[in-house]
Amino acid sequence: MxxxxxxxxxxxxxxxxxxxxxxxxxxxxxxxxxxxxxxxxxxxxxxxxxxxxxxxxxxxGSEIELQDEREREIGRRASDVTFQLFGYLGLVVFVAMFLLEATSQYTMTARAETLLYAYAVICLTWGGIYVVFRYRS
The missing domain is CATH 1.10.287 (Helix Hairpins)
Incomplete structure (x- = not known):
């Protein structure tokens, strides 16, 4: 066998x-x-x-491991870099859009508002999960 x-x-x-x-x-x-x-x-x-x-x-429901430790670490690093990249770029873009709107050079569209809400939900969800993990350990 x-x-x-x-x-x-x-x-x-x-x-x-x-x-x-x-x-x-x-x-x-x-x-x-x-x-x-x-x-x-x-x-x-x-x-x-x-x-x-x-x-x-x-x-x-099973004992089968889908990833080993090395693959998990690579996934964590890729997730961190991806979230930081989109997180910081999104922050800069939305702040610039607010500044342009405040100076009457840009009007926020419904699509941009939807993206802003989605961005906020993702960031707040990440922050909430981070706080839970931080205080559980």
Whole structure:
């Protein structure tokens, strides 16, 4: 009887999850391109739900590890850099937009307001989660 190390099984399942997501995205884009948007959306929804269900099962209902410590650290570093990049750029852009609006050189559009609210929700959510993690440890 051969045994498979848990991380090797996790990598196999991770490839399956990525394949499901890829098929879903390709179906959505293909459906939009071929004017079969509903069919593409249905395939996308089914594959996205399947990928999410498989991910949740593997993380919480099995012993299989999807990532090792090195991959987790790379993910954390990439997330930190991405959030800082968009966070600081968004802050500069929105402050500039407020300054331009205050000087009557720019009028905030509904789309810009929606982006501002989304930016605020993301930043406040991150801040709340950070505070919870900070005081739990």
């Amino acid at each position: 051969t045994t498979t190390r848990p991380i090797q099984s996790g990598r196999r399942y991770r490839r399956i999850i990525y394949a499901l997501i890829g098929v879903g995205i390709a179906s959505l884009l293909g459906g939009m391109f071929l004017d079969y948007s509903l069919a593409g959306l249905v395939v996308y929804a089914v594959t996205a739900v399947g990928a999410l269900a498989l991910t949740l099962f593997l993380q919480f």
